[in-house]
Amino acid sequence: MDAPKTPNNPLKPPTPIKSVNEVPDDLISRIKEFFSRLIDLRDGLDRYGAVKRIKENKRMQGANAWTLMCSIMIASLGLDLNSPAVIIGAMLISPLMSPILGVGLAVGINDKETLWISVRHFMVAIGIAIFTSFLYFFLTPFGEPTSEILSRTKPTVLDVLVAFFGGLAGIISGTRKDASNAIPGVAIATALMPPLCVSGFGIANLLKHGIEHNGTNFLLVTSNSFYLFFLNATFVALATYLIIRLLRFPYKEHASPKEQRRNQLIVFFAGLLLLIPSFIILSTVLSDNRNEAAIRKYVRETFSETTICNINKQLSRDTFEVTIQLFSEIPDSTKQNYVQQIRTIVPNSNLTIRNPNFLDINDVNASVEEKIIAITAEQRSIITDKDRAIESLSVELDQLKSKKRLEATIPEEVKIVFPDIETIQFFAVDSTNARINIPTLLIDWKDNKRRTKEEDQLKEFVKYRAKLDTIQIAKMK
Numbered sequence: 519m520d521a522p523k524t525p526n527n528p529l530k531p532p533t534p535i536k537s538v539n540e541v542p543d544d545l546i547s548r549i550k551e552f553f554s555r556l557i558d559l560r561d562g563l564d565r566y567g568a569v570k571r572i573k574e575n576k577r578m579q580g581a582n583a584w585t586l587m588c589s590i591m592i593a594s595l596g597l598d599l600n601s602p603a604v605i606i607g608a609m610l611i612s613p614l615m616s617p618i619l620g621v622g623l624a625v626g627i628n629d630k631e632t633l634w635i636s637v638r639h640f641m642v643a644i645g646i647a648i649f650t651s652f653l654y655f656f657l658t659p660f661g662e663p664t665s666e667i668l669s670r671t672k673p674t675v676l677d678v679l680v681a682f683f684g685g686l687a688g689i690i691s692g693t694r695k696d697a698s699n700a701i702p703g704v705a706i707a708t709a710l711m712p713p714l715c716v717s718g719f720g721i722a723n724l725l726k727h728g729i730e731h732n733g734t735n736f737l738l739v740t741s742n743s744f745y746l747f748f749l750n751a752t753f754v755a756l757a758t759y760l761i762i763r764l765l766r767f768p769y770k771e772h773a774s775p776k777e778q779r780r781n782q783l784i785v786f787f788a789g790l791l792l793l794i795p796s797f798i799i800l801s802t803v804l805s806d807n808r809n810e811a812a813i814r815k816y817v818r819e820t821f822s823e824t825t826i827c828n829i830n831k832q833l834s835r836d837t838f839e840v841t842i843q844l845f846s847e848i849p850d851s852t853k854q855n856y857v858q859q860i861r862t863i864v865p866n867s868n869l870t871i872r873n874p875n876f877l878d879i880n881d882v883n884a885s886v887e888e889k890i891i892a893i894t895a896e897q898r899s900i901i902t903d904k905d906r907a908i909e910s911l912s913v914e915l916d917q918l919k920s921k922k923r924l925e926a927t928i929p930e931e932v933k934i935v936f937p938d939i940e941t942i943q944f945f946a947v948d949s950t951n952a953r954i955n956i957p958t959l960l961i962d963w964k965d966n967k968r969r970t971k972e973e974d975q976l977k978e979f980v981k982y983r984a985k986l987d988t989i990q991i992a993k994m995k
Contacts, residue, residue, distance in 0.1 A: 559690065565767055568693040572623050573632060575616040578639040582613045583646055589613075590650040594715045598655070600664035605712060614710050615688055617643055618751050622689065622758025625781065629770040640751075644714065651718025656725065663734050670716040671739050673746035674799050681709035681750035685757030693765060709750035716743035733830075745795065752788065806831060809864045813840055816863055820856070838867040921946045924984050931983065932959075936976060940964045941994060944980070957986050960994045 555561075578586065589612040596604030620636030623629070655661045720740030729737045810829055817827045821842065828841045840860065848871070857869045928944040943960040959980060963969060973991050981989055 559693075559761075559765060562694050562696070563765060564693060564695040565765070567695065569623065569627070569767070571692060572616065572619050575613070575620075577635070578613070578617055578643040578646065582616070583642075585611055585613050586643060586646050587650050589711065590647045590715060590718075591654060593711050594651045594654040594718065597664060597666050597712065597715055597719065598658060598660050600666050602666065605666065609711060612711055614643060614647070615754075618685075618710075618754045619688060619692065619758050622685070622755035623762055623767075625755070626759045626762030627767050627770050628777075628781070632770075647711070647714040648718045648721065651715040652722045653718075655719045655722035661719070661723065663739070666712070667716050667719060667739075670713045670746060671742045672799055672803055673713075673742060673749055673795075674803055675793065675797055677709065677746055678749060678753050678793065682753045682757050684709055685754035686761065688754070689758040689761045693761070709754065710747055713743045713747035713750065717747065719743075742799075749793075809838060809867075812863050813838060813860065813867065816860060817842060820859075838864060839870070840867055841870045841872065843872045928980060928984060932976065932980065935979060936972060938964050938969075938972070943994065957984070957989045959989060959991045961991060962994050 575582070589608045591608075592611075593605050593608035596602070596606075596608060617636050617640040620632060621640060624633030624636055717740055720736045720743060723731065723734075723736040724740065727736065729735060810831075813829055814827065817840075821827075821844065827843075830839045830841075831837075853871050856871060860867055860869045925944050925946060929942045932942055932944075933939055940962045942962075945958045945960070957980075959976065961973075961976075977989050977991060980986070
């Protein structure tokens with residue numbers, strides 16, 4: 519006979535937990551596992567599909583070429599209008615990503631045939647883009663340097679980071695089983711399309727105005743923007759190459775260790791050589807920003823807050839032209855002291871101080887006269903618009919009166935000519951009734967029979983009387 523079971527003892531000590539040293543080890547392993555899954559690029563990887571998609575889309579011909587032309591035209595309009603929204607819209611349809619990814623893929627898997635085709639179609643894409651943007655900026659009546667254009671003429675390492683991470687996004691997305699190139703394509707186009715359009719802008723203005731016009735050196739605009747494009751394209755391809763090798767895509771052609779090292783050295787030194795000028799330009803931009811901030815601080819601390827200060831960087835002479843407008847007179851000796859002080863802060867700067875004596879009474883009168891003419895022209899335009907609106911409303915009112923008059927008189931006249939009609943209503947076009955979209959007669963004959971011959975005569979009578987081209991007849995019920 520089994521012994522009776524003893525009830526659980528509530529005072530029984532709990533099961534011993536793991537030692538203090540075991541808990542951190544388990545926690546660390548879980549954290550490592552979490553981050554390993556978080557950054558694992560092999561989950562959802564489709565090597566074969568990625569290579570196939572990039573190879574199929576790398577050719578710049580047919581629909582891709584036409585799409586590129588349209589996107590470049592839209593981007594050029596956005597640059598000319600100084601509209602970031604229009605430029606982003608152009609990026610959404612740009613196919614410029616594919617041949618560059620093809621170059622990175624070809625180098626990464628040692629596929630010489632794909633490399634040659636990708637490079638060739640990449641050059642075709644450059645030609646299409648520059649010719650399209652050149653044609654637009656050469657023919658447009660506007661084409662002035664906007665802030666969106668000028669921002670693409672100072673390539674720095676920060677622009678390289680945009681291209682590099684855009685390239686990473688592009689190739690990572692392209693290697694997934696559920697690949698989508700839309701958003702990564704925008705990221706890459708951000709770095710590539712606007713600089714190409716600015717190159718076309720520079721070439722067009724070189725032919726129209728020469729090297730320099732209104733303080734803008736179009737040779738520098740063209741060279742710097744194309745350098746920015748080529749720099750960004752290289753780092754998009756470099757990002758593609760790095761991800762391809764990180765994911766261990768198989769080589770198409772076997773590369774010996776010596777050839778592999780040589781390819782890696784070529785990629786490394788090519789990227790380094792392209793980066794050096796961007797670091798120099800970035801250093802210059804940072805230096806200019808510091809100098810401009812120092813000048814503004816000096817002006818703010820030395821002169822009153824109501825002082826007008828303009829600072830322009832003259833690229834041709836590498837100097838800051840500082841113009842200050844004062845509202846009180848100062849002697850010439852004091853002006854010279856200010857010039858010396860500002861040159862002590864920023865050596866390559868020139869200071870021009872203007873005060874009320876600088877103003878010419880003729881310039882003031884001319885300015886006032888121009889303002890009066892502008893205001894008068896604006897008022898005339900407003901009056902003309904009002905007159906047109908009144909005239910339009912008057913015409914509409916006359917038409918409405920004529921319509922109402924016809925709707926009242928036509929039934930009376932018809933009943934005199936056609937006495938067999940019991941009831942009749944006439945409607946001109948009625949926008950509130952979908953049934954009456956052309957002039958309509960609603961009638962009922964006394965004997966409730968359809969009278970085709972009489973209705974034809976009735977139509978002709980009403981068309982003649984109301985001067986209409988067409989009319990329909992329907993029963994009232």
